[in-house]
Amino acid sequence: MRRKKHNPYLSPQHILSTLSSPLDASPSRQLPRPHLHPLSSAQTSQPYSTSTASPQTLSIFDIPLIFDQICNTLSYEDVWACMRVNKLWNVLARPHHWRSFRSTSLSCNTTLLSRIASVNVPLVRSLDLNVFHTDMLDIPFANLIRLQLHFGSTYRAATSSQGPNKALALICRNTRLQELNVHCTRQLLQDLDSSVLQFLYSSHLRSLNLEDIGYFYLDKVQSILAHCPDTLQELRLVFRNSSNQGYDGDGNPIRLYSRATAIPRGLPNLRALTLDIPEMEKPLEVVVCDLIQSCPRLQEINLLNLSSLSNILTSLTKNTPSVDTVSFNRTQHTSEADTLHFLARCSQLRSFAMDHNFELLKSVVPILVDRFGSTLQELIIYESNVHQDNHDFIATVLAHCSCLKKLSIGRSYQSTQKGIALQDLLEVEWASTSLESLSIPIKEPFDQIEHDRLLQEWRQHRYIYLDPEEYDPDGVIARSKVLVDMLSRLYRRFQAQSRLPYLQFAWHRMWHAIPLEFVEVFSNGQLTERRLGWMSLFPNTLCKANKNAQSAEKRKKEAEEDRALMDKLYDCNISVVRVLAVDPWMDYGDNKDNEVDYYDPSCFPEDQEYSAYKSRKERCVSCSLPSSSHAPTMQSRRQKQVARAEDDLQA
Numbered sequence: 001m002r003r004k005k006h007n008p009y010l011s012p013q014h015i016l017s018t019l020s021s022p023l024d025a026s027p028s029r030q031l032p033r034p035h036l037h038p039l040s041s042a043q044t045s046q047p048y049s050t051s052t053a054s055p056q057t058l059s060i061f062d063i064p065l066i067f068d069q070i071c072n073t074l075s076y077e078d079v080w081a082c083m084r085v086n087k088l089w090n091v092l093a094r095p096h097h098w099r100s101f102r103s104t105s106l107s108c109n110t111t112l113l114s115r116i117a118s119v120n121v122p123l124v125r126s127l128d129l130n131v132f133h134t135d136m137l138d139i140p141f142a143n144l145i146r147l148q149l150h151f152g153s154t155y156r157a158a159t160s161s162q163g164p165n166k167a168l169a170l171i172c173r174n175t176r177l178q179e180l181n182v183h184c185t186r187q188l189l190q191d192l193d194s195s196v197l198q199f200l201y202s203s204h205l206r207s208l209n210l211e212d213i214g215y216f217y218l219d220k221v222q223s224i225l226a227h228c229p230d231t232l233q234e235l236r237l238v239f240r241n242s243s244n245q246g247y248d249g250d251g252n253p254i255r256l257y258s259r260a261t262a263i264p265r266g267l268p269n270l271r272a273l274t275l276d277i278p279e280m281e282k283p284l285e286v287v288v289c290d291l292i293q294s295c296p297r298l299q300e301i302n303l304l305n306l307s308s309l310s311n312i313l314t315s316l317t318k319n320t321p322s323v324d325t326v327s328f329n330r331t332q333h334t335s336e337a338d339t340l341h342f343l344a345r346c347s348q349l350r351s352f353a354m355d356h357n358f359e360l361l362k363s364v365v366p367i368l369v370d371r372f373g374s375t376l377q378e379l380i381i382y383e384s385n386v387h388q389d390n391h392d393f394i395a396t397v398l399a400h401c402s403c404l405k406k407l408s409i410g411r412s413y414q415s416t417q418k419g420i421a422l423q424d425l426l427e428v429e430w431a432s433t434s435l436e437s438l439s440i441p442i443k444e445p446f447d448q449i450e451h452d453r454l455l456q457e458w459r460q461h462r463y464i465y466l467d468p469e470e471y472d473p474d475g476v477i478a479r480s481k482v483l484v485d486m487l488s489r490l491y492r493r494f495q496a497q498s499r500l501p502y503l504q505f506a507w508h509r510m511w512h513a514i515p516l517e518f519v520e521v522f523s524n525g526q527l528t529e530r531r532l533g534w535m536s537l538f539p540n541t542l543c544k545a546n547k548n549a550q551s552a553e554k555r556k557k558e559a560e561e562d563r564a565l566m567d568k569l570y571d572c573n574i575s576v577v578r579v580l581a582v583d584p585w586m587d588y589g590d591n592k593d594n595e596v597d598y599y600d601p602s603c604f605p606e607d608q609e610y611s612a613y614k615s616r617k618e619r620c621v622s623c624s625l626p627s628s629s630h631a632p633t634m635q636s637r638r639q640k641q642v643a644r645a646e647d648d649l650q651a
Contacts, residue, residue, distance in 0.1 A: 071096035098123035103136055114139060131187070137166035144174040151184030164191050172199045179207040186214040186240070189221070201227040211238040215279070222287060232267055236274040239284075266294035272325075274302040289315040300325035300351075307331075313338040317345045324375075327353040329382055336360055343367050353380035365393040369400045373431075378406040391420040394440055395428045404432040408439040408504075418508060419443040422486050426493065435497045439504035445483050445511065454480065454513075454545075480514050484522035491527060491535065505536045515542045 071079060071093060082093035098120040103113055114135045117124070121139060126146040129136055149167055164187050171180065172195060182188060208228065213221060221237070228235070273295060275288060289311055292298070298320040303309065309331055316323065323346060328334065334355075340363060343349070349372040354364070361381070368376060379397055394409060409419075419441030454476040494500060516539045519527050532539065540548070 067092060068096075076100075095123045100124075100126040100128075102128040103130065103133060131163040131167045131184075134162050134166060137163065137170055140173070141170060142173050144177055146179040146181075147171065147174065147177055148181040149183065149188075151187050164188050168192070168196050172196060175199075175203065177203060178205060180205060181207075181209040182211065184212045185210040186212055186217060189214065189217040192220050192223070197223055197227040200224065201229060203229050204231050205229055206231055207234040208232060209234075209236040211236075213237060213239045215239060215281075215284070218284060218287065225291060228267055230268055233269055234272045235267070235270060236276075238274075238276040239278065266296065268297060270295040270298060272300040272302075273298055274304070275306070276304040278305045278307075280307045285311055288312060292316060293319045295320065298323055302327040303329070303331060305330045309334050310338050313342045317342050321345070321347060324348050325351040327351075327380070328355065329353065331355065334360065336363055339364065340367065343371070346372075348372065348375045350375055351378035351380075352376065353378070353382065355382050361393060365396060369396060373400045374402055376401045377403050379404070380406070380408045382410045391441070391443075392424070394420045395424050398425075398430045398432070399428040400431055402431040403434070405434055405499075406437040407435070408437065409441060419506065422490065426486065426489050430493070433496055433498075435500045437504070438500060439506075441506040442508060442511065444508040445486075454515075477518070480518050481522045483511070483514060484519050484527070487519065487532075487535075487537070488523045488526055491531060494535075503535045507537055511537060512539050513545075514539050515545055516540065517542050 071082070074082070074096070076097075079093055079097050083090045083097055101117060101120075101124045117136065117139050121141055122143060124141055125144060126148075127141055127144050128148045128150070130150045131137070132151070147170070151163075168188060168191060171177070205228070210221075210224070273292070277284060277288070285308065292312065292315045296319060299322055301316065301320070301323055303312065304327075306312070306328075309328070313335075326346075326349065334357065336359070339360065343364065344367070349368070352368060352372075354360070368379070379401070391409065394407070397404065397407065420443065422442055422445065425440075425442075457475055457477055494503070516529060516532075519532065519539060520529075
């Protein structure tokens with residue numbers, strides 16, 4: 001019988017039977033007393049009442065805060081299900097249904113959306129909007145807590161002047177705004193005036209995210225930083241990855257200002273700071289150092305794409321003693337002495353992220369283990385293009401960091417030895433039992449499995465892998481059993497990690513060469529296909545491996561035959577012209593990978609070997625051509641191309 005698909009969301013009937021029942025477990029007589037709720041328009045409607053006669057018995061409708069807290073944690077689908085229970089539930093859940101509104105597409109018609117949003121303006125708390133939807137900006141949203149502004153293309157930004165002005169007016173209308181995200185700040189900075197700065201100074205913002213900032217508006221960025229409120233806790237500044245030169249209204253070039261104004265006041269409550277600056281110049285570096293000096297309680301610092309960290313690390317060392325989360329991603333010219341001095345001044349470190357710099361890792365990891373082994377919870381090493389690939393520090397971190405929750409190591413694809421050896425990972429005892437995320441690369445096993453020899457032994461003795469006493473201890477099957485034993489030990493090690501949902505291991509391709517049947521038999525059924533998938537390991541079955549081996553052997557044999565035939569043709573002084581095969585899905589003349597040897601039939605000896613070669617090539621060409629109406633056109637192009645090659649041969 002076909003199983004019924006499980007619905008992850010609650011049904012309206014289930015919600016009604018679960019939450020509409022009295023909170024008191026004792027049964028009592030139902031009385032038609034209406035529920036009191038400030039948002040209910042049917043407070044005297046008797047059919048929807050579920051109150052009881054006992055004064056100790058309450059329903060969730062008698063305490064509005066309970067219902068509001070429940071709806072705040074529900075998803076959009078669950079809130080929609082609450083609206084379908086009955087009329088009273090529809091009235092109570094409607095404010096939470098309209099708490100978030102999003103309209104960012106440039107191609108949609110916003111006329112209907114603006115009409116719907118105008119009716120529910122007082123209910124919207126979170127707004128995600130495109131600035132060039134001017135009709136949506138005219139809606140008087142005034143109760144927003146979160147606002148996110150998107151911009152369209154540069155052409156639309158140049159042709160539309162009402163969008164940025166209306167967006168600034170929308171920001172100034174919402175005095176309760178706590179989170180502001182602007183994804184194209186350079187468009188708003190052109191029209192920035194004193195009213196916006198005054199609003200920022202008197203607002204209660206907690207999070208400010210400014211992306212795509214132009215370097216030539218540095219003075220206005222400093223004005224924004226100088227007028228940020230004391231309640232600001234998160235700040236993110238992302239500059240454009242382009243030239244530092246801009247143009248004014250008359251078309252004259254504008255260079256980066258040396259230093260317009262200093263930051264006159266501090267940000268006492270700022271906890272998290274993110275800076276993404278692809279092109280760091282001296283004036284901007286001075287501004288960043290001033291910003292760090294104005295944040296004495298900074299706890300999280302994220303530095304992305306910075307070309308120089310020396311002065312910034314010095315400022316962090318002097319002014320931010322309480323930093324516990326540090327991230328250096330895609331940074332260049334990172335001084336080892338400055339990094340070590342900064343880590344030495346940190347009192348406690350919970351999260352650390354950096355690029356895979358081999359020379360710097362050798363000095364940083366011992367300090368992390370010795371000083372912060374009892375507090376470090378996250379260690380992230382981003383992927384890098386370095387040729388050195390020494391992952392011995394992974395075992396050191398696992399053996400000494402007792403509070404570790406997340407370990408993520410980027411894989412270096414340019415290295416020949418990728419990752420850490422599995423036997424080295426199993427030799428150490430892990431200090432942490434609360435791992436939540438583990439992503440590390442595993443390099444090839446010390447005993448490599450030759451696919452051909454493994455299948456050859458299995459074909460000769462199909463029963464030997466079932467009985468350990470029958471197979472050769474020096475054979476490939478015996479070596480695969482050793483690797484399966486290591487996988488079993490690794491799985492038992494992970495059984496002690498109760499908080500680990502799944503592994504994100506990057507296994508070397510040789511680990512996938514072990515057949516699935518061998519893994520299940522050698523592990524006594526402990527490592528099933530589902531558990532191997534949980535470990536991010538997906539080996540092929542014997543049937544699939546045998547089929548792949550036969551296909552590879554066939555391709556190898558055909559390649560040898562083609563090579564022998566080409567040698568025979570060259571010995572007979574017969575030249576072969578290589579031309580491009582016709583591919584209807586690519587530009588003509590650009591398909592350099594699919595090359596086919598064309599020839600003049602009168603120049604080749606008609607033997608059996610050549611006939612087989614010709615028929616095989618004709619099948620390949622015929623299969624590559626489409627079966628649609630464009631096939632005759634492609635065929636004519638190929639014939640013209642072959643004729644052109646024949647003319648070149650005759651010339």
